[in-house]
Amino acid sequence: MVTKTTKPIPSKTDKIEAGNLMEEVAEIFENCIQCGMCKSICPVFKILKEERVSARGHAILLSKKILDKALFECTLCKACEQKCPLDLKICDAVRKGREALVLKGKGLKSNEEMITNIRKTGNPFGKNIGDNPEKLYCC
Amino acid sequence: MNKNLMNVYGVDASKMKGTPLDVFLPETIDEVKRIVTTNKRICIRGGATGLAGGAVPENNVDVILDMSKLDKISNLSGEHRLVEIEAGVILDDLREYLYEFGLEFPVKPSSHMVCTIGGMIATDAVGNRAIKYGKTSHWIKWVEVIDCNGKLERKGITELSDYAGLEGITGVIVRACLKLSSVKTRTASLVKVGDLDDIVATVREYKRNTSVSMIEFLDKGISKKIGLEDTYHLIIEYEDDSGKFKGRDYDKLLAKRDEVYPLIASDGFVRIEDPKIMLDKFPKLMRWLEDRKIPTFGHIGVGIIHPCFDYNQEKCIPEMMKVVKRLGGAISGEHGIGILKKAFVEFNDKKILENVKKRTDTLSKFNMGKVI
Ligand SMILES: Cc1cc2nc3c(=O)[nH]c(=O)nc-3n(C[C@H](O)[C@H](O)[C@H](O)COP(=O)(O)OP(=O)(O)OC[C@H]3O[C@@H](n4cnc5c(N)ncnc54)[C@H](O)[C@@H]3O)c2cc1C
Numbered sequence: 001m002v003t004k005t006t007k008p009i010p011s012k013t014d015k016i017e018a019g020n021l022m023e024e025v026a027e028i029f030e031n032c033i034q035c036g037m038c039k040s041i042c043p044v045f046k047i048l049k050e051e052r053v054s055a056r057g058h059a060i061l062l063s064k065k066i067l068d069k070a071l072f073e074c075t076l077c078k079a080c081e082q083k084c085p086l087d088l089k090i091c092d093a094v095r096k097g098r099e100a101l102v103l104k105g106k107g108l109k110s111n112e113e114m115i116t117n118i119r120k121t122g123n124p125f126g127k128n129i130g131d132n133p134e135k136l137y138c139c
Numbered sequence: 140m141n142k143n144l145m146n147v148y149g150v151d152a153s154k155m156k157g158t159p160l161d162v163f164l165p166e167t168i169d170e171v172k173r174i175v176t177t178n179k180r181i182c183i184r185g186g187a188t189g190l191a192g193g194a195v196p197e198n199n200v201d202v203i204l205d206m207s208k209l210d211k212i213s214n215l216s217g218e219h220r221l222v223e224i225e226a227g228v229i230l231d232d233l234r235e236y237l238y239e240f241g242l243e244f245p246v247k248p249s250s251h252m253v254c255t256i257g258g259m260i261a262t263d264a265v266g267n268r269a270i271k272y273g274k275t276s277h278w279i280k281w282v283e284v285i286d287c288n289g290k291l292e293r294k295g296i297t298e299l300s301d302y303a304g305l306e307g308i309t310g311v312i313v314r315a316c317l318k319l320s321s322v323k324t325r326t327a328s329l330v331k332v333g334d335l336d337d338i339v340a341t342v343r344e345y346k347r348n349t350s351v352s353m354i355e356f357l358d359k360g361i362s363k364k365i366g367l368e369d370t371y372h373l374i375i376e377y378e379d380d381s382g383k384f385k386g387r388d389y390d391k392l393l394a395k396r397d398e399v400y401p402l403i404a405s406d407g408f409v410r411i412e413d414p415k416i417m418l419d420k421f422p423k424l425m426r427w428l429e430d431r432k433i434p435t436f437g438h439i440g441v442g443i444i445h446p447c448f449d450y451n452q453e454k455c456i457p458e459m460m461k462v463v464k465r466l467g468g469a470i471s472g473e474h475g476i477g478i479l480k481k482a483f484v485e486f487n488d489k490k491i492l493e494n495v496k497k498r499t500d501t502l503s504k505f506n507m508g509k510v511i
């Protein structure tokens with residue numbers, strides 16, 4: 001799948017799509033019991049010690065349909081999913097939340113730059129190091 | 140902090156909610172002092188695994204003082220079996236650090252991977268091993284506390300009761316000196332018990348065995364839910380190799396036990412209580428709970444049980460508290476009073492707590508609206 005780049009002014013369809021994604025995300029976290037067990041294994045929380053980067057933090061914000069750039073700090077490692085007693089699909093939710101942010105034109109500038117560089121030069125650094133691949137794939 | 144992000148700091152594991160006025164994440168004790176002197180109303184927060192709403196701020200009134208970044212461990216003395224820690228240290232991080240030296244902090248609530256030592260002292264947390272090691276306060280040499288004027292003071296054993304178990308209403312615990320024990324090799328067994336009266340006799344028998352460090356109870360429904368037979372079960376932990384579950388099997392069994400509450404909460408039984416009852420009164424209380432289909436487990440070795448209520452059953456809680464009091468029990472054995480259990484505190488206990496609060500928190504700054 002080709003990644004969408006950040007758009008400065010979101011179109012009406014982008015807004016609707018972002019709204020739909022937010023509904024899906026809120027549904028994923030509907031049953032979160034806020035036990036905090038997901039914090040115990042999160043590599044980002046371990047370093048930063050800030051609840052906003054933990055899965056419980058994402059759950060609280062996303063279930064209120066609040067999109068914050070803290071979502072981009074998640075490594076999508078899925079460790080929290082192993083600890084979550086409810087088997088919540090935390091990474092799916094984070095991914096969808098990020099997509100909604102991008103659709104709303106609130107993606108990260110650094111990501112946008114990287115994507116532009118990849119399109120231009122075939123690598124995220126923006127330096128020509130050989131032939132550009134014909135097709136670009138992104139996670 | 141950005142207003143949206145502040146929502147994250149408005150909850151704990153009790154599922155109660157509030158909106159903080161602001162959020163602070165100090166990294167040093169001096170920063171805590173500054174935050175305390177420059178704010179009028181402060182709600183203290185550790186790992187926010189509390190089940191009574193103690194770390195939930197009053198809407199747009201309290202600022203949150205999150206202690207998580209005060210996480211230094213220092214001055215370990217193997218000889219004296221002492222270690223000094225800052226309040227935000229997570230219990231499992233401390234356990235991991237001490238393991239290398241053959242030492243451990245033996246009190247272990249089921250939230251050990253997330254709860255902080257500060258939170259454990261403030262709630263005087265009890266763990267699965269309470270029959271052998273008692274409460275958190277039994278393992279504290281001193282605490283350092285910041286009072287409402289921002290003054291740092293060290294409080295020894297004689298003044299500890301003003302802070303341990305007072306749920307942060309008297310001051311901010313910033314450091315503590317913990318007593319330690321040596322690491323033990325542990326094993327466990329699962330014991331099936333047919334009826335409630337037999338449980339009393341069985342528990343009494345195991346309590347006589349000095350190598351037993353944990354006796355946990357699971358009711359029939361919970362046993363079934365975690366893959367055991369549809370009967371009552373006791374998990375017995377030994378500090379020698381008498382148990383059948385050893386090594387990884389032992390670890391797996393204990394991990395299963397730790398997950399009991401989150402598992403039944405996922406079925407809607409979110410509201411967990413923690414009455415403490417004399418062992419011989421346990422069957423009476425259990426029958427009352429079973430009649431109402433309230434799933435129950437807990438630290439039966441010390442008489443603390445955890446009935447879990449779904450939304451419709453919550454209306455039974457005041458009645459259960461009456462039953463507990465009638466049977467001579469206490470309304471909270473370990474989770475604390477917080478906001479959720481305030482209404483059940485006895486008049487005389489309330490008066491005592493109010494006096495301690497007046498004496499220690501003269502500016503009415505900390506955790507207002509909690510406990511009393
Ligand atoms: C799955 C699960 C299992 C649990 N099992 C147990 C168990 O077996 N035994 C048990 O006793 N409890 C248990 N609990 C409850 C909870 O984990 C304990 O009460 C724990 O001690 C709280 O620690 P915390 O750091 O999360 O504190 P928080 O929840 O953040 O705070 C709890 C209270 O302490 C106060 N506080 C926190 N830090 C400080 C500080 N530095 N200074 C002053 N006041 C402070 C807060 O204001 C609040 O009133 C469990 C909870 C969960 C979710």
Ligand code: SF4
Pocket residue numbers: 031032033034035036037038039055056059083084085086087088090
């Ligand atoms: S472990 Fe799961 S249920 Fe518990 S707070 Fe994290 S996401 Fe929610």
Ligand code: SF4
Pocket residue numbers: 041042043044045053054055073074075076077078079080081090091
């Ligand atoms: S997936 Fe994200 S939130 Fe979950 S443990 Fe990994 S970094 Fe933390």
